[in-house]
Amino acid sequence: MAFTGKQVTSRLDADGKLTVELIEREFKDPSGSRVLINVEASPINPSDLGVLFAVADTDNAEYSAGKIVAPMPEAAVRAMASRIGNALPVGNECAGTVVAAGEDPAAQALLGKRVTCVPGGAYATYATCEAAMCMVLDEGVTAEQGASSFVNPMTALGFVETMKAEGFKGIIHAAAASNLGQMLVRICKDDGVPLVNLVRSQVQADLLRGIGATHVIDTTAADFPAQLTAAIDETGAMLGFDPIGGGTTASKMLAAMEASASKGMAWSRYGSSTPKKVYIYGALDTGPTILHRNYGFTWDVAGWLMTPFLAKAGMEVVAQMRQRVMRELTTTFASHYKAQVSLEGMLTREAVSAYNARRTGEKYLVVPNG
Ligand SMILES: NC(=O)c1ccc[n+]([C@@H]2O[C@H](COP(=O)([O-])OP(=O)(O)OC[C@H]3O[C@@H](n4cnc5c(N)ncnc54)[C@H](OP(=O)(O)O)[C@@H]3O)[C@@H](O)[C@H]2O)c1
Structure with a gap:
């Protein structure tokens, strides 16, 4: 069964225009060791902004429902030549519920569980990820609390x-x-x-x-x-x-x-x-x-x-780090958000100007189903 939903993409064109838009798309049933997650919450971090807008002039952009077209400085277009023409999915990490899983037992075991993961492309209704990269959230931990756990x-x-x-x-x-x-x-x-x-x-x-x-x-x-x-x-x-x-x-x-x-x-x-x-x-x-x-x-x-x-640190160290994050998710690693926005809401002038400023304590949380 295929799922349909929405996804935010960012595309830089050779004419120096950056288009960030919400598209309708189909999300294929996952196979093998992959799972499909219904995204419930995803933070907008500075690293996401680097893909979403980079140094585009969002103050002088054209905003319409679900779409932003912004001019990109010429030097930046040259520096990012390899992304020209590609509609990139955005949003590194998220929390959500596994709604479909590939045939591997590790993927099947996650069906129905609320997990946190780093699928890339998390500003979407659904995202796919390797089962091994998902961490199951403890009972009672909300998607908001789990969204920034990586x-x-x-x-x-x-x-x-x-x-x-x-x-x-x-x-x-x-x-x-x-x-x-x-x-x-x-x-x-x-x-x-x-x-x-x-x-x-x-x-x-x-x-x-x-x-x-x-x-x-x-x-x-x-x-x-x-x-x-x-x-x-x-x-x-x-x-x-x-x-x-x-x-x-x-x-x-x-x-x-x-x-x-x-x-x-x-x-x-x-x-x-x-x-x-x-x-x-x-x-x-x-x-x-x-x-x-x-x-x-x-x-x-x-x-x-x-x-x-992480690649250099090795599996054992990384596993210990991830276990500590899960244990201390609501204390040491707690994140706070100034506002929650829907996929449409994150593409308004008001929201962009607020979260793109990267000010202390003003992080935004994307809630695709909100
Ligand atoms: N290399 C990696 O693997 C990696 C991984 C994760 C995060 N990061 C980086 O870590 C940084 C922090 O991320 P975050 O999510 O914690 O950010 P955040 O909560 O959004 O906070 C950004 C902070 O940076 C300050 N700031 C913004 N522009 C500044 C400037 N030009 N000079 C001095 N301070 C400035 C802000 O202070 P004001 O309120 O005073 O503006 C605010 O305290 C980001 O740069 C992110 O890209 C890198």
């Missing part, structure tokens, strides 16, 4: 695993009031991992202190570099995670790490030999990363992405 939780846990694997003692985290940042605060508090949180307002600092953060620094303070150096003196945090990407955040982290590492050292034009590293893991600022290189030569800047991290 991307941000596994990334926040991945930061701590990365720190341990690379021999660092603590973490500096930028844009730390994010949904992910709040999870990281709770993980580090529970696990005794030193964490220095960088935020850009007093409200965000208060929010993080309210959930147990010890070191919170407002980057707009005049003495921000000195405060950061003092926090590194105290924590030994020489590993940074920066989701901003553009601008000087990584450079400022490295400068403060070096200021701390070189204290009491005789001057050397090569700087200290203490390892210092910043991972850029997001593009909240799409401008160039600026490195001032005033911190000697023992430093690294690299990219960090959850999927290759």
Whole structure:
């Protein structure tokens, strides 16, 4: 039996127009080890926005029922040449109920269960996924509570695993009031991992202190570099995670790490030999990363992405991480949403302008059947 429903797609055309629209489509009966999920809730995360709109000008877009046509800057069209003409499904993760399953016993066992998974294409009535990639939600856990149980939780846990694997003692985290940042605060508090949180307002600092953060620094303070150096003196945090990407955040982290590492050292034009590293893991600022290189030569800047991290970490570590997320889904890994929108509702000017701003505490949840 085939199912019919709706799906949000995003298509970039060679003329520089990005079309995001809601289409009617058929969802085939799954076979083998795959299952079909009736999507009940799916968050709009920054990584989804990167596919949905990228850097298209949504302020100057044409909005009609279930359709948005937005101009994309020329340089971005060139950079995304390989997606031209493809109507991409959007929405990484979701929670929903398995309504059809392939013949494999593992898939059949999920029939009728409420699960959380990462099917890609979750802004839709239905989504398909490998049974092995689904986690069954505990009785009483709602779709809203289960919707964000993969991307941000596994990334926040991945930061701590990365720190341990690379021999660092603590973490500096930028844009730390994010949904992910709040999870990281709770993980580090529970696990005794030193964490220095960088935020850009007093409200965000208060929010993080309210959930147990010890070191919170407002980057707009005049003495921000000195405060950061003092926090590194105290924590030994020489590993940074920066989701901003553009601008000087990584450079400022490295400068403060070096200021701390070189204290009491005789001057050397090569700087200290203490390892210092910043991972850029997001593009909240799409401008160039600026490195001032005033911190000697023992430093690294690299990219960090959850999927290759999980592949490298191995099945056992990943299974432990996923079990912890399920155990602590409504505490450590709780996500909050400013609003719920239907598939049609997520394509209105008002909704786009709100969720595309990626503001603290203003994440949207898509409820396809709402
Ligand atoms: N690499 C990976 O595998 C991976 C996996 C998961 C998430 N991520 C990334 O993690 C980041 C956080 O995701 P989330 O879902 O937790 O986000 P979120 O809850 O939507 O929060 C976004 C945060 O970023 C801040 N922000 C936005 N633009 C900024 C800028 N230009 N400079 C400084 N702060 C800025 C916002 O603060 P204001 O309120 O002050 O604007 C807000 O606190 C995103 O960049 C996402 O892409 C990456």
